Amino acid sequence: MGIILKNGKLLDLDTGLLLSREIEIEEGLVRKIKDHIEIPETHNLQVIDLRGGVIVPGFIDMHVHLRDPGLEYKETIETGTKAAARGGFTTVACMPNTKPVLDTPEQMRYIYETAEKTGFARVLPYAAITRSERGEELTDMEALKKAGAVGFTDDGVGVQSGGMMRSAMERAKSLELPIVIHAEDETLSGKGCMNEGEVSKRLGLPGIPGVAESVHVARDVLLAELTGAHLHVCHISDASAVDLVRWAKKRGIHVTAEVTPHHLLLTDESIDGTDANWKVNPPLRTEKDRLACLEGLLDGTIDMVATDHAPHSEEEKQRAFQVAPFGFVGLETAFPLLYSELVLKSKLISLPDLVKKMATAPADVFGLSGGRLRSGGVADLTVLDLQQERTIDAGEFLSKGRNTPFVGRKVKGWPVLTVCGGRITYQNLPTA
Numbered sequence: 001m002g003i004i005l006k007n008g009k010l011l012d013l014d015t016g017l018l019l020s021r022e023i024e025i026e027e028g029l030v031r032k033i034k035d036h037i038e039i040p041e042t043h044n045l046q047v048i049d050l051r052g053g054v055i056v057p058g059f060i061d062m063h064v065h066l067r068d069p070g071l072e073y074k075e076t077i078e079t080g081t082k083a084a085a086r087g088g089f090t091t092v093a094c095m096p097n098t099k100p101v102l103d104t105p106e107q108m109r110y111i112y113e114t115a116e117k118t119g120f121a122r123v124l125p126y127a128a129i130t131r132s133e134r135g136e137e138l139t140d141m142e143a144l145k146k147a148g149a150v151g152f153t154d155d156g157v158g159v160q161s162g163g164m165m166r167s168a169m170e171r172a173k174s175l176e177l178p179i180v181i182h183a184e185d186e187t188l189s190g191k192g193c194m195n196e197g198e199v200s201k202r203l204g205l206p207g208i209p210g211v212a213e214s215v216h217v218a219r220d221v222l223l224a225e226l227t228g229a230h231l232h233v234c235h236i237s238d239a240s241a242v243d244l245v246r247w248a249k250k251r252g253i254h255v256t257a258e259v260t261p262h263h264l265l266l267t268d269e270s271i272d273g274t275d276a277n278w279k280v281n282p283p284l285r286t287e288k289d290r291l292a293c294l295e296g297l298l299d300g301t302i303d304m305v306a307t308d309h310a311p312h313s314e315e316e317k318q319r320a321f322q323v324a325p326f327g328f329v330g331l332e333t334a335f336p337l338l339y340s341e342l343v344l345k346s347k348l349i350s351l352p353d354l355v356k357k358m359a360t361a362p363a364d365v366f367g368l369s370g371g372r373l374r375s376g377g378v379a380d381l382t383v384l385d386l387q388q389e390r391t392i393d394a395g396e397f398l399s400k401g402r403n404t405p406f407v408g409r410k411v412k413g414w415p416v417l418t419v420c421g422g423r424i425t426y427q428n429l430p431t432a
């Protein structure tokens with residue numbers, strides 16, 4: 001059955017104008033975008049009244065942990081993609097640090113098949129760079145590409161050996177897939193549990209210095225220059241790392257980067273060392289780092305926003321700060337948080353630019369469908385209620401994870417309808 005969306009405002013990403021447009025969706029594609037679509041007397045169409053909701057391309061998150069297989073108590077492909085749909089996302093790229101690590105074509109097929117059966121979003125799996133993410137032996141990258149890998153990453157840990165990274169980039173280059181890095185030199189991060197600095201000293205907690213991240217970014221942009229590979233930097237959080245990416249781009253090195261909502265909005269100043277819902281890797285850093293990330297996002301050094309949605313169980317997050325696992329959930333709060341804080345409050349970014357950072361840029365950087373709305377294109381879209389203001393309540397999450405430091409924040413701009421490939425994957429339109 002086709003869908004017709006009425007009474008919506010289509011956001012023009014070039015001009016920022018909100019256009020009164022009706023959209024017809026059929027067989028997974030946008031068929032028509034017109035001022036008015038005539039509905040025949042006898043029809044087999046679902047007509048949805050958007051009540052002034054703002055229509056944007058479905059968001060694309062290139063960094064989520066779906067925890068499936070092996071860690072289903074934290075999340076499954078079903079619950080993680082339901083959370084994605086609730087957050088307005090139509091595509092998510094999932095990380096291979098599952099149990100076991102995704103390092104074979106069979107496991108790749110498991111993700112695609114399970115997502116096909118139970119998913120509420122398009123799921124693009126990353127494959128590991130090294131077997132079991134142990135940093136010792138490369139995976140069969142060619143076979144993994146054939147099985148549908150969207151890129152290679154050992155996210156969760158850094159690839160410690162520069163020689164190993166060089167070999168990985170050489171192969172990735174020949175396969176024309178990106179190397180996606182979790183930049184962390186373990187000899188520098190050690191047993192740290194938060195950013196190293198004044199706050200960690202005051203709290204007496206072991207720190208992770210920013211340089212643990214930036215030395216890997218420095219090494220890997222140079223290796224990308226040497227090999228010609230596409231390097232994508234995950235969850236950038238350190239000011240020097242942002243400078244290095246800016247330098248590398250200027251030099252013509254093929255490097256792209258993402259930043260999370262939490263690194264754009266929070267700092268270590270808010271950590272009291274008791275609540276592990278504030279523990280994440282890379283850690284929340286200083287105001288200087290946060291401002292550098294914002295500046296990088298605004299000047300194009302940082303290409304896109306990604307949530308690094310990293311669900312953990314409540315029991316795990318109730319452990320002491322030093323021993324609890326790192327990670328925040330992010331899918332269900334990313335847009336309202338960034339819209340409220342950066343578009344409405346600080347007015348640093350416009351609504352169309354935020355949508356580009358969350359949809360168009362990831363599609364362009366990774367060569368994906370979606371990211372913009374046009375007739376004939378895939379029907380991946382999100383409708384936002386920019387007036388709706390609600391307090392973030394982890395109890396409402398569709399994710400199994402409740403671990404976010406943003407609970408209790410009052411934010412505006414909630415997704416009310418998500419359509420993925422012509423199928424309604426989330427709907428919470430206000431009733432008449």
Ligand SMILES: NC(=O)N[C@@H](CC(=O)O)C(=O)O
Pocket residue numbers: 065097155156157182279280281282308310311325326327328
């Ligand atoms: N970001 C995190 O704090 N945790 C991630 C791992 C990662 O993204 O590095 C996880 O898998 O839990």
Ligand SMILES: [Zn+2]
Pocket residue numbers: 155156157182234235281282
């Ligand atoms: Zn990581």
Ligand SMILES: [Zn+2]
Pocket residue numbers: 063064065095155156308310
């Ligand atoms: Zn991650």
